[in-house]
Amino acid sequence: MIRLIATGLWICLVTALSTYAATMWESKTTPATEVDQLFGGLRSMQTSTISVPVIDNGGVQGYVLAQFTFTMNSEIVNRMSITPDVFLLDAAFRTIYATDAETLSGSKKQDFQKLTSAIKKRVNERFGHDFVADVLIEKFNFVSKDQTRQGMEQVKARPEF
Known part of the structure; x- marks a missing residue:
C-alpha cells in the first residue's frame, strides 16, 4: 500500500516538473536589451x-x-x-x-x-x-x-x- 502511494506521488511530481519545464522552455523570450x-x-x-x-x-x-x-x-x-x-x-x-x-x-x-x-x-x-x-x-x-x-x-x- 505504501509503495502504491509513493509511486502515485512520484508520478505526480514528475508530471508537474516536466510540465513546468516544457512551459518554461516554450516561453523563453529574448531579453529586452537584446x-x-x-x-x-x-x-x-x-x-x-x-x-x-x-x-x-x-x-x-x-x-x-x-x-x-x-x-x-x-x-x-x-x-x-x-x-x-x-x-x-x-x-x-x-x-x-x-x-x-x-x-x-x-x-x-x-x-x-x-x-x-x-x-x-x-x-x-x-x-x-x-x-x-x-x-x-x-x-x-x-x-x-x-x-x-x-x-x-x-x-x-x-x-x-
Missing part, C-alpha cells in the same frame, strides 16, 4: 488598406489598393499624443496619387524602391526628423475601372435575403 540591440529600438505599425484613384485623360482609370508597414523609432512613437498612422496613410496616398498613371496600371514596370523611398521622405519631412526608418509594402494591387463595374454588377445580380 531586442533593442537587434532592432535599434524600432517599432512597426501596419496601416489599413487605402484605395487611391488613378486619374488619366480626365477620368478615373482604376484604383490602387495598398497596405504598408512602417518601422519607426519607438521612443518617438511612445511620446506622440496622436497615432502616427494617419500621417503615414496621408503620405502614402499623396505619393501614389502623384505617380504616373501608366506606371500604376501596369503598362510600365513599377519601381517599388522609389515609391517606398518617396513615402519615407515625405513623412520624415513632415515631422522634421528621421521618424520613419523603413517602409514595407504589404499589399499593392491595381484594379481597373472595368473590373470594379463588373464586380458591382455581380453584387447587384445576387438576390437579397
Whole structure:
C-alpha cells in the first residue's frame, strides 16, 4: 500500500516538473536589451488598406489598393499624443496619387524602391526628423475601372435575403 502511494506521488511530481519545464522552455523570450540591440529600438505599425484613384485623360482609370508597414523609432512613437498612422496613410496616398498613371496600371514596370523611398521622405519631412526608418509594402494591387463595374454588377445580380 505504501509503495502504491509513493509511486502515485512520484508520478505526480514528475508530471508537474516536466510540465513546468516544457512551459518554461516554450516561453523563453529574448531579453529586452537584446531586442533593442537587434532592432535599434524600432517599432512597426501596419496601416489599413487605402484605395487611391488613378486619374488619366480626365477620368478615373482604376484604383490602387495598398497596405504598408512602417518601422519607426519607438521612443518617438511612445511620446506622440496622436497615432502616427494617419500621417503615414496621408503620405502614402499623396505619393501614389502623384505617380504616373501608366506606371500604376501596369503598362510600365513599377519601381517599388522609389515609391517606398518617396513615402519615407515625405513623412520624415513632415515631422522634421528621421521618424520613419523603413517602409514595407504589404499589399499593392491595381484594379481597373472595368473590373470594379463588373464586380458591382455581380453584387447587384445576387438576390437579397
